[in-house]
C-alpha cells in the first residue's frame with residue numbers, strides 16, 4: 001500500500017488543498033515542538049543552576065502550548081472538510097463514470113458492490129484524512145527539523161536518532177505488506193456479507209414459501225463468522241505492530257538518553273543542552289510511531305479508494321462526438337453482421353446478426369430464451385459494443401455519434417421496469433419532466449394503465465405496484481417521450497388479454513418505429529414483421 005496514492009491528489013482538488021494546508025501546519029508544529037523543548041530546557045536549567053525566576057519562560061511556554069492547540073484544531077477542521085469534500089467528489093465521479101459505462105457493465109453483482117462502496121465503503125476515508133495523512137506530513141517534517149536542531153547542541157545524540165529513526169519506516173513497510181492482504185480479505189468479507197443480507201431480505205418471501213428461511217440462518221452465520229475472523233486478525237495485526245513500533249522507539253530513546261547521561265556526567269555536555277536533547281528525542285520518534293498507529297485505521301479507506309480508482313480507470317467504450325444524429329423518424333436503421341461476446345463468455349451472445357429497420361415499422365424480435373434478443377436492444381442503445389459488425393443510421397456508424405445524443409432517438413422499456421420511489425406520475429415524467437397531468441394520463445391510457453391514479457404511490461424498485469402495473473407504468477414512461485424509436489423488452493409480459501390489447505393498440509397509434517422483444521402471440525400478431533433472432537432468417541408476419 002502506498003502511503004499516499006497520487007491518484008487521490010489528481011482526482012480530488014480538496015485532497016491537494018488539504019495536503020498543502022497540512023504541510024504548513026506540519027512545519028508550524030515542528031517549529032513549536034522545538035521552541036517548547038528549548039524553553040523548557042532553559043527554564044529548568046535556569047532554576048536549577050542559577051535560581052532564576054521561571055515566570056517569563058512559563059509565559060512563553062504557555063503561548064507555545066496554546067499555539068500548538070490552535071494548530072491541532074486547525075488540522076482537525078481542515079481534515080474533516082477535506083474528507084467530506086473528497087468523498088463527495090469521488091462519489092460523484094464514480095456515479096458519473098458508471099452511468100457512462102452503462103447498465104450492462106453495472107448488471108449483476110457489480111451494482112451491489114458499488115452500492116457498498118459508495119455508501120459505507122468510502123466513509124473509511126475519514127480516518128485516512130483525519131488521522132493518517134496529517135501524521136504522515138508530521139512524520140516528514142518534524143523529525144528532520146528536530147534532528148537538525150539537536151545537531152546544533154549534541155551531534156552524537158542527533159546521529160543516534162538519525163540512525164535509529166529509519167528502522168521505524170522499515171518495520172512499517174514490512175507490517176504494511178502483511179496488513180494489505182488482511183484489509184482486502186476483510187473488505188471482501190464485508191462485501192459478501194452485504195450482498196448476502198440484501199439477497200436474503202429481498203428473497204425472504206420466496207425463502208419462506210419454500211421453507212428455506214431457517215436454512216439462511218446458518219449461511220448468514222457462516223458469512224458473519226468469516227467477517228468476524230477477518231476483523232479479528234486485522235486487529236491482532238494492528239496491536240502487534242503498534243507494540244513492535246513502540247518497543248523500537250523506546251529502545252532508541254533509551255539509547256539517546258544513556259549517551260546524553262554519560263556525556264553529562266563526564267562534563268562534555270551542559271545541563272540545558274542535555275535537557276533539550278532529552279525532551280526532543282521522543283518527539284522525533286512520535287510522529288512516525290503515530291503514523292504506524294493510524295495506518296491500520298486508514299487501511300480500509302485506502303482499500304476503498306483503490307476500488308474507486310478501479311471503477312474510474314475502467315475504460316469507457318470508444319464513442320464519437322458527432323451530434324448531428326439523423327432523425328430516425330425518417331431515416332432507416334441497419335445492423336450489419338453484429339456479433340457480441342460478453343466478457344468472460346466463450347460463446348457469442350449474438351452472432352452475425354443483420355436487421356433493417358424502416359421508419360414507422362413495428363418489428364417483433366422472437367426466438368428462444370437466451371438467444372440474444374435483449375442484446376440487440378443493448379447494441380442499438382450503445383450499452384454493448386459489438387466485437388464485429390456495425391449499427392448504421394443515415395450512412396454513418398452509430399458509434400460516431402455522441403452517446404447521449406444518439407440515445408435521445410430511443411425510448412427503452414427494459415425487462416425490469418426500474419421504477420423509483422415516488423408516485424406513478426413521477427415515474428412517467430422521467431420520460432418527459434415537463435409533461436402536463438393530461439399528457440401523463442394519456443400516456444398511461446396508451447400503456448393500458450388508465451385505471452392507475454397519477455398520485456398512486458410507488459415504492460422502491462416499483463414496490464406497491466403489481467408486476468403488470470410496473471410494466472405498464474414503464475411503458476407509459478417510454479410513450480410520453482418524443483423519441484422516434486421505441487425499444488421494448490417483452491412489454492406485455494404479465495398483462496392480461498385486455499391490458500395487452502390496449503398496449504398493442506397504443507403502440508400502433510403513435511406511428512413510431514417499434515422494435516420489441518416478443519414471445520406472446522397477440523404481440524407478435526400486432527407487428528408488421530417478425531425477426532427470429534439467432535437464425536438469420538426474416539419471417540414476414
Ligand SMILES: Nc1ncnc2c1ncn2[C@@H]1O[C@H](COP(=O)(O)OP(=O)(O)OP(=O)(O)O)[C@@H](O)[C@H]1O
Nearest residue numbers: 104107342345349368369370371372373374375376
Ligand atoms: N451482462 C451480461 N454478461 C454476460 N453474459 C450476458 C450478459 N447479458 C446477457 N448475457 C448472455 O448473453 C446471452 C443472450 O442474452 P439476452 O438477454 O440477449 O437473451 P434474450 O434472448 O433476450 O433472452 P430472454 O428471452 O430470456 O430475455 C445469454 O446467454 C446471456 O446469458
